[in-house]
Amino acid sequence: MTYPAAVNLPFNGEIISRRFTQKKPGELSDPGAGYWVILQGETLLLHGDALYCGDLPESLVPLEAPLLFGVWDDRPVRVVTVDQSAAAPEPLHAVPLIDLPDDVMSLVGLGRQILHWERMSRRCSRCGSDMERIDQTWGKQCLGCGHHHFPHIHPCIIVLVRRGDEFLLGRKPEWPEGRYSLVAGFVDFGESLEECVEREVLEEMGVRVTNVRYVGSQSWPFPTQLMTGFVAEYASGEVVVDGLELEDARWFTRESMPLLPPSRSIARWIIDHFA
Secondary structure, eight states: OOOOOGSSTSSGGGGGTTEEEEOOTTTSSSSOOOOEEEEEEEEEETTTTTTEEEEETOOBBBBBEEEEEEEEEEEEEEEBBBBSSSSOOOOOOEEEGGGGOOHHHHHHHHHHHHHHHHHHTOTTTOOOOOOEEEETSOOEEETOOOOOOOOOOOEEEEEEEETTTTEEEEEEETTTTBBBEEEEEEEEEEEEEHHHHHHHHHHHOOOOOEEEEEEEEEHHHHHHHEEEEEEEEEEEOOOOOOOOSSSEEEEEEESEEEEEOTTTTTHHHHHHHHH
């Protein structure tokens, strides 16, 4: 599948905007029964090919309190995690997350990201005290020192380096055999996004780049990244991998394409549109 613009990629809000409206805690009063994002390991429990709607089956014991996070198809939708060993009660069945359609997968990604924040914000990182919700936000206030905490989104860069008709791709050892992709990395203290691009390419591949240009972004809830996509031009240097992040890097052309990342990723979107 191809996506016309980065905003249309899975996990971005645009892809579910016609079916979903996010609601902060306290924004919905007595919403009643609705849909469920029932997470079981790396699978989602579905009713046929749709989200389950109704009361949560009694045999599914939540690992934490279900969380209402919006409205899906005009009904409230909650996310919950259940034990991986629990048998799915009829008529529910488990579907691997990677096999979900884009819109449902995007909703699941958002639910997982919010659950991750809930788990990571149970206690204050300043003093260790319990936290309470700041009404109608995802933020929390410490009951000890009073500090306000809000969801942590981690900015990352991902970049295609071009040299004439060639483009530079790298390979991590844990990836499927033959797969190559773009350089990516977390933004460091005191860096602009463009400076992060220059540093990451130099550190991981040994070359310098110029003419760094932003092309799009993608929410990446694994667990909390915001991938900011760039295209840059080769300036100087020989390719030398760092041996830590990458095991190989090389120049490719359109006529000599390696195995590429899935089309749902901004890495593939950048390659398809700018390589």
